[in-house]
Amino acid sequence: MFDGLKDKLSGFTSDVEEDVDDDALEAEDEPDADEADGEAPADQPTESEPATDVQPSDGDTAEPAAETEQPQADAEPPSADSEAIGEPATASAPAAEDGDAVPDEDSQSDDATETEADSASEADSSSEEGDDGGRGLAAKAKLMATGKTVIEEEDLQSHLDDLELALLSSDVEMSVANEILDGVKENLTGQTRRRLSSTGNLVRDALRESLYDVINVGQFDFDERVQQAEKPVTIVFTGVNGVGKTTSIAKLARYFEERGLSTVLANGDTYRAGANEQLEKHAENLGKKIITHEQGSDPTAVVYDAVEYAKANDIDVVLGDTAGRLHTSDDLMAQLEKIDRNIDPDMTLFVDEAVAGQDAVNRAREFNDAAEIDGAILTKADADPQGGAAISVAHVTGKPILFLGTGQDYDDLEPFDPEEIVDSLIGE
Numbered sequence: 001m002f003d004g005l006k007d008k009l010s011g012f013t014s015d016v017e018e019d020v021d022d023d024a025l026e027a028e029d030e031p032d033a034d035e036a037d038g039e040a041p042a043d044q045p046t047e048s049e050p051a052t053d054v055q056p057s058d059g060d061t062a063e064p065a066a067e068t069e070q071p072q073a074d075a076e077p078p079s080a081d082s083e084a085i086g087e088p089a090t091a092s093a094p095a096a097e098d099g100d101a102v103p104d105e106d107s108q109s110d111d112a113t114e115t116e117a118d119s120a121s122e123a124d125s126s127s128e129e130g131d132d133g134g135r136g137l138a139a140k141a142k143l144m145a146t147g148k149t150v151i152e153e154e155d156l157q158s159h160l161d162d163l164e165l166a167l168l169s170s171d172v173e174m175s176v177a178n179e180i181l182d183g184v185k186e187n188l189t190g191q192t193r194r195r196l197s198s199t200g201n202l203v204r205d206a207l208r209e210s211l212y213d214v215i216n217v218g219q220f221d222f223d224e225r226v227q228q229a230e231k232p233v234t235i236v237f238t239g240v241n242g243v244g245k246t247t248s249i250a251k252l253a254r255y256f257e258e259r260g261l262s263t264v265l266a267n268g269d270t271y272r273a274g275a276n277e278q279l280e281k282h283a284e285n286l287g288k289k290i291i292t293h294e295q296g297s298d299p300t301a302v303v304y305d306a307v308e309y310a311k312a313n314d315i316d317v318v319l320g321d322t323a324g325r326l327h328t329s330d331d332l333m334a335q336l337e338k339i340d341r342n343i344d345p346d347m348t349l350f351v352d353e354a355v356a357g358q359d360a361v362n363r364a365r366e367f368n369d370a371a372e373i374d375g376a377i378l379t380k381a382d383a384d385p386q387g388g389a390a391i392s393v394a395h396v397t398g399k400p401i402l403f404l405g406t407g408q409d410y411d412d413l414e415p416f417d418p419e420e421i422v423d424s425l426i427g428e
């Protein structure tokens with residue numbers, strides 16, 4: 001699911017990381033003007049102020065004596081997902097693992113830098129080349145010793161252009177792509193890479209936050225809303241033909257059953273020949289009651305009868321199918337309005353297929369404008385490498401995606417969890 005998009009996001013992260021770290025290494029290699037003059041930089045220990053933090057005799061002495069001030073970035077504990085990149089450096093800075101006693105970058109002596117680099121190059125010679133995606137352990141250790149690198153906007157711009165292309169080619173809607181780019185830029189520009197964290201982690205975190213912000217729009221707890229609503233809860237499903245509406249209704253009947261809620265199905269698709277048989281088949285497979293009227297009758301009457309049946313038989317949820325339609329089909333949209341007026345369903349859910357990408361996003365917007373929806377189900381996510389619809393629908397409609405269809409079986413329905421989706425796209 002969404003593998004193409006995952007690859008593109010991962011490409012963005014590694015490209016930014018490589019560039020920013022290259023710049024940091026180059027800067028590190030350039031002789032400092034002060035050093036060239038034979039003067040120690042103001043924040044480096046002088047001969048009369050030997051650094052005491054190079055080889056702490058025990059954990060308590062890890063706090064550098066020569067410096068009492070910690071820059072803000074260093075004061076934060078390393079993020080939980082710090083890469084193994086920290087290992088060589090921690091060998092000579094044991095207190096760093098505590099997160100609160102990381103030696104100040106500015107107080108690192110050259111000795112400390114050499115010690116870290118030396119131990120890393122030893123490790124390097126005994127480890128396989130290229131296991132870190134190209135940068136040797138020695139270079140990594142040097143980056144760690146460099147401490148912090150400010151990520152400048154100009155470092156980012158060409159990568160942001162690439163990211164924009166990657167998002168658009170994955171069918172992410174234009175305004176959503178722009179929102180993500182703005183978020184990434186804002187989160188990353190001026191960022192400092194903390195010791196024991198990698199540039200890659202910073203980029204991933206920035207991307208994670210921006211994606212989450214657009215995906216999470218309008219989210220509510222579907223189970224809780226159903227549990228708390230007065231019974232029977234009526235849910236009506238809309239969308240175009242053939243996207244998996246009927247199958248999703250059947251999957252939801254199974255979903256509710258697993259949560260101890262009973263359902264009755266109502267076939268409000270009185271337009272299409274064969275629609276009754278299709279839903280009847282699902283009802284039979286699942287052992288559910290179904291209410292149907294003959295083809296051409298009023299869909300509102302079918303849903304009304306199902307609600308009456310549910311009231312009379314203590315059924316918790318009414319699931320009402322409707323005919324597939326375009327938002328421009330005036331007659332069919334008028335039917336939806338009539339259901340709305342007369343039944344006042346608890347929720348109207350828009351169903352479309354993730355594989356339709358931009359088309360699904362546009363339809364979601366148009367349906368929501370024509371007859372307000374409460375949320376969406378995206379089917380066929382199992383067959384969608386792009387993920388554009390999954391990322392865009394909530395932001396464009398202001399209504400959440402509630403479920404993903406992930407296959408053709410009744411159990412192939414997953415609650416849409418924005419955090420899980422973002423983690424699976426970016427990596428935890």
Ligand SMILES: Nc1nc2c(ncn2[C@@H]2O[C@H](COP(=O)(O)OP(=O)(O)OP(=O)(O)O)[C@@H](O)[C@H]2O)c(=O)[nH]1
Nearest residue numbers: 241242243244245246247324379380405406407408
């Ligand atoms: N791979 C996959 N196929 C799905 C999924 N959901 C539905 N399908 C398949 O999509 C096809 C169409 O599903 P239907 O439920 O008939 O679609 P519909 O929107 O009700 O169609 P109409 O009643 O014709 O409007 C069927 O073959 C389903 O098995 C899904 O999540 N993944």
